[in-house]
Amino acid sequence: MKKTLLNILYNAIYQIFLVLIPLITVPYLSRTLGPGSYGIYSNVNNVIQFLMVFCSLSISYIGMRTISKIRAHSNKEELTEAFWGLWYFQALASSVMIILFIIFLLFIHIKYWNYFFIMLPFLISAQLDISWFFQGLAEFGKVVLRNTCVKLLSIALILLLVKNPQDLDKYMLIMSVSTLLGSCVFWLNIKQYVAKPVKHFYKFQQTIKAIIILLIPQIATQIYTALDKPLLGMFQSSTQVSFYDNSQKISKIILGIITSITIVMMPKMAAEIKEKQRVMLRKSLEATVMLGLIFAVVVMINTKEFVPFFFGDKYLAMTDLMFWFTLTVVIIPLGGVFANQFALANGKDKEYAIPVIIGAVIECIAASILDIAYGACGALIAILFTETIVCVLRIWIVRKDYEFKYVFQDIPKYFLAAIITFACGMLMPSLTHSAFINMAYKSILVMLIYGVILALLHLELNQDIVTVIKKIIKR
Secondary structure, three states, rough: HHHHHHHHHHHHHHHHHHHHHHHHHHHHHHHHHHHHHHHHHHHHHHHHHHHHHHHHOOOOHHHHHHHHHHHOOOOHHHHHHHHHEEEEEEHHHHHOOOOHHHHHHHHHOOHHHHHHHHHHHHHHHHHHHOOHHHHHOOHHHHHHHHHHHHHHHHHHHHHOOOOOHHHHHHHHHHHHHHHHHHHHHHHHOOOHOOOOOOOOOHHHHHHHHHHHHHHHHHHHHHHHEEEEEHHHHHHHHHHEEEEEEHEEEEEEEEHHHHHHHHHHHHHHHHHHHHHHHHHHHHHHHHHHHHHHHHHHHHHHHHHHHHHHHHHHHHHHHHHHHHHHHHHHHHHHHHHHHHHHHHHHOOOOOHHHHHHHHHHHHHHHHHHHHHHHHHHHHHHHHHHHHHHHHHHHHHHHOOOOOOHHHOHHHHHHHHHHHHHHHHHHHHHHOOOOOOOOHHHHHHHHHHHHHHHHHHHHHHOOOHHHHHHHHHHHHHH
C-alpha cells in the first residue's frame, strides 16, 4: 500500500511538473520568439505529435498492462520475452515511419521542411521510449526522477540560448534532443531487469489485434483533444482562441494530479484478482471523485480574483469560461477510472476504444455548430457536452463487469459535501485588497469545511486515510 501511495505521489509531482513547464516557458518564448516564430513551432510540433502515435502503436498501454501481470508472478524469463517482443513492434513501426517521413521531406519540399528535420529526434524518442516497462513494474520513481532532470536541463538551455526570433531552430533542437535524451536514459540499466534480447515478437497475433483496437482511439483522441482550438480559430478571432486556451490551463494542472492516480493504479489493477479489483475500483473511484470535487470547488470560488491576478486584466472576459471548464476536473477523471483502471487493465480494449471514438465524432459536430454561433462559449459547451457523454459511456459500457450499486454507494455523499462547501465558499467575503490573501484564506477554509463534512458522513474511505497516515507516522 505504501509503495502505491509513493507511486501516486511521484506521478502526481511529475504530472504537475509537466504542466508547469509551459507556464514558465510559454510567457518567455512568446515574447522572445514572437508570434510568427512560435506559430511555426506549434504547426510543426502538432504534425510531429500526430506521427508519434503511429510510432508508439499503443505499446505503452499494452506493455504496461502485460508487464504488470508478469510482475505479479516474478517470472524473469517471461518478463524478458514480453519486454523485447513488445518493443520490437514499437521499433519496427517507428523505423518505417521515420524512413517514410525522411523520404517525404527529401523529395517533397513542404513548408518548414528544414524545421521538420530538426524535430526528427522526437520520432526517434518514440522509438526508444520504454517508460511503459518501468510503469508496469511500478517503478514510477525512476520514470519521474530521470525525466524531471532532463526537463530541467531543457528549461535551463532555453533560457540561456533562446534570445530572439532567429533562435527558433535552437529552441526546436533543444526540445527534440532533450526528449530523445529522456527516452535514452531508461536503457542505461535495463539489463538489471531483463536478459539478452529474444528473436521473436511477443504473442504476435494477440498483440497485433490489441494494437489495432487501441490505435484507433489514440487517433480519435488526437482529434478529440486537439481539434477544438483549430476549429474555433476557423470561425472566430485569435482572441477567442486565446481566451478558450488559457481558461483550460489551471484545470489541466489539476487533471494531471488526479490522473496520476489512474496511471499508477492501472498496472496494480491488472495484477490483481477480480475480488480485489472490486474493492480497489471502489476506493480508487471515491479518492478520484473526492479530489476532483475539492479542486473544482477551490478553483470555482476563486476564479473572479484569480484571472486578473494570474493572467492580467486583458483576460477578464475569460472568467466565466474558466469557471465552467473547471467541471472537467470531475468529469474526465471519473470516466478515466473505468477506462484506464478497469477496461484497459482487464484487456477490454474495445470497451476502452468505443467511448473515445464516439466522443471524437460528437466533438467535431458540436464544435462545428456551436463555435460559429457562440465563439469560445460554444467551444466550451461542446467540450463539456462531449466529455460528459464520454464519461457516461465509459461507465455504462463495462457495467456488467462490476457492481454499480457497490462501487457508487458513497459517491452521492461526496457531491453533497462539495455542494455545501461550494455554497459556503461563494458566500465568503473578501478580507483585503490583496487577491492572493483572499484566495489563500478562502481555499484553506473550504478545504477544512469539506474535510469536516466528509468526516461527519462516516465514509469508508475516511478510515483508510487514517490508517495510511498512522502507518506513515509510525515509520
